[in-house]
Amino acid sequence: MIMLEILSGFLLAIGVFFGLTGAIGLFRFPDFFTRVHSASVTDSMAAVCILAGLLLQSDFGLTAVKLLFILLFLLVTSPTASHALAKAARHGGLLSIPEHKHSVKGQD
Amino acid sequence: MTMLMLAAVCVGILVIMGLALARAFSAPTVYDRILGVNMFGTKTVLFIAAIGFLSGRPDFLDIAIVYALINFIGMVAVLRFFEYTSPEDSKTTHLE
Amino acid sequence: MAELIDLVLLGMLAATALRVIFLRDLFAVVMLFGIYSFLSAAIFVSLDAVDVAFTEASVGAGISTVLMLGTLALTERKEKVTQHKSWLPLLVVITTGGALIYGTLDMPPFANPDNPVHHHVAPRYIEQSPQEVGLPNMVTSVLASYRGFDTLGETVVVFSAAVGVLSLLGIRRRREPASGLASESDNTGQADLSESDPGLRAHEVLRVIAKLIIPLILLFALYVQFHGDFGPGGGFQAGVIAAAAFILYALVFGIGSGFQVVSPNVLRWLTPFGVLLYAGVGVLCMLMGGQFLDYNVLASDPVHGQHYGIIAIELGVGITVFAVMLNIFYAFTSQTERVGQ
Numbered sequence A: 001m002i003m004l005e006i007l008s009g010f011l012l013a014i015g016v017f018f019g020l021t022g023a024i025g026l027f028r029f030p031d032f033f034t035r036v037h038s039a040s041v042t043d044s045m046a047a048v049c050i051l052a053g054l055l056l057q058s059d060f061g062l063t064a065v066k067l068l069f070i071l072l073f074l075l076v077t078s079p080t081a082s083h084a085l086a087k088a089a090r091h092g093g094l095l096s097i098p099e100h101k102h103s104v105k106g107q108d
Numbered sequence B: 001m002t003m004l005m006l007a008a009v010c011v012g013i014l015v016i017m018g019l020a021l022a023r024a025f026s027a028p029t030v031y032d033r034i035l036g037v038n039m040f041g042t043k044t045v046l047f048i049a050a051i052g053f054l055s056g057r058p059d060f061l062d063i064a065i066v067y068a069l070i071n072f073i074g075m076v077a078v079l080r081f082f083e084y085t086s087p088e089d090s091k092t093t094h095l096e
Numbered sequence C: 001m002a003e004l005i006d007l008v009l010l011g012m013l014a015a016t017a018l019r020v021i022f023l024r025d026l027f028a029v030v031m032l033f034g035i036y037s038f039l040s041a042a043i044f045v046s047l048d049a050v051d052v053a054f055t056e057a058s059v060g061a062g063i064s065t066v067l068m069l070g071t072l073a074l075t076e077r078k079e080k081v082t083q084h085k086s087w088l089p090l091l092v093v094i095t096t097g098g099a100l101i102y103g104t105l106d107m108p109p110f111a112n113p114d115n116p117v118h119h120h121v122a123p124r125y126i127e128q129s130p131q132e133v134g135l136p137n138m139v140t141s142v143l144a145s146y147r148g149f150d151t152l153g154e155t156v157v158v159f160s161a162a163v164g165v166l167s168l169l170g171i172r173r174r175r176e177p178a179s180g181l182a183s184e185s186d187n188t189g190q191a192d193l194s195e196s197d198p199g200l201r202a203h204e205v206l207r208v209i210a211k212l213i214i215p216l217i218l219l220f221a222l223y224v225q226f227h228g229d230f231g232p233g234g235g236f237q238a239g240v241i242a243a244a245a246f247i248l249y250a251l252v253f254g255i256g257s258g259f260q261v262v263s264p265n266v267l268r269w270l271t272p273f274g275v276l277l278y279a280g281v282g283v284l285c286m287l288m289g290g291q292f293l294d295y296n297v298l299a300s301d302p303v304h305g306q307h308y309g310i311i312a313i314e315l316g317v318g319i320t321v322f323a324v325m326l327n328i329f330y331a332f333t334s335q336t337e338r339v340g341q
Helices: A002-028 A032-055 A062-091 A097-107 B002-025 B030-054 B058-082 B087-091 C002-021 C026-046 C050-074 C087-104 C122-132 C138-146 C148-168 C186-196 C204-227 C235-253 C255-261 C264-287 C302-337
Strands: none
Touching (some): A002 B002, A002 B030, A062 B058, B058 C026, C002 C026, C050 C235, C138 C302, C148 C302, C204 C235
């Protein structure tokens, strides 16, 4: 039982760490596409770790099933939303930094 | 011990939510704002789940499921209606 | 610990509200309103009001955001700069806010068990509800049984909202006929609409995921509808979630495909059906010897009668809310064809 608590605490701490680094990356990265990368990858990882940590603390029953459902749902929809956002930004004409430099140089 | 862990997790997720909110407040492009809102929604789901365990009422998990759903549908709606804005506005999204 | 969480959430709420005031881009304002609803629902969760948080999350953050975005697609995206100085409105707001805060100084302390609100009707409901109604979720028993007449009024209000939107906007089935063909049949009209509104068809990943997720959402809506007796949920929330599933389909595949799945004619019949079911249960109670909405007479055992009555009226509320939300969404979204995008 104490092993489960330690493991759960470890997973929760790792999850919060991933979330924090992703949120800090939202500010520190130079370009929108890199920011999307930071936000979405760490989002999925943090969700998996935190929900797995909570799963280890609940007993077999409806609670565990609901947590599993939330986990699967987040795993499926969160990367889809980030992908759709990046694709919409691409369609809207947003350029990444190397392309921006290239287009500016090409105009000279 | 478990309560302390859960409380620390709640505070940590609150900090992350604050950071995502700051990104939604002041964003270089409009897509950054959408990104901030999306991240805020996902973190709120985890926050509700953690609060449910902290207060010993796992009924809250239904609300967490609804949040995840609404976050996804909201993102799809934002992306869908964003295509309808006039061309002048889309020009200003180039690293404005 | 709970106070700290409340304080931080309220602080974020105030910061969001302040930011909304000073933003000119209405698109960002709509998204910040979505965050505002998320935060309000989190505060309700922290205050242990689970059903309210449920409804706020689904209606405030979901449906309102979608409808406001639909409105933005028809109007401008930038807010017009106001021409006048706002010193007088600011003075009025500060005076009124100050008077309100001064008024709250007289109120009893928060969550004190000696407050008057805890001494009149509430203890009777809490003590008698297990014997009289027998449902674990007391919010449902108060909403559906003790205050069932109020809930009937709320359902009628939702229904009249749909009537108002439909009479003002209406649902446009076909494009403006360019060559004057005014009598197209409904089929070709809907095909025209699906051509002119591709939705998000270009996003293949989104299409696949939407097809996977929509059955799960409908299943969850059914779960919330019938689990409302035992946990948070009920008819209103279930109707909103079921409408959200079809709204997702219409967003991803285009409004024309949405019309083919749930046509506006079906919705025109479903919208009053829920209200009729609710009032019909009340009349049935009268016919069986009791008063209006007195569920005790519906079965031989009063507690069973309460259960039957509550299930029936929750179904009525869910059907009406589902049809109304989908009606309003159709009315808003089908207008975008008129702008000529």
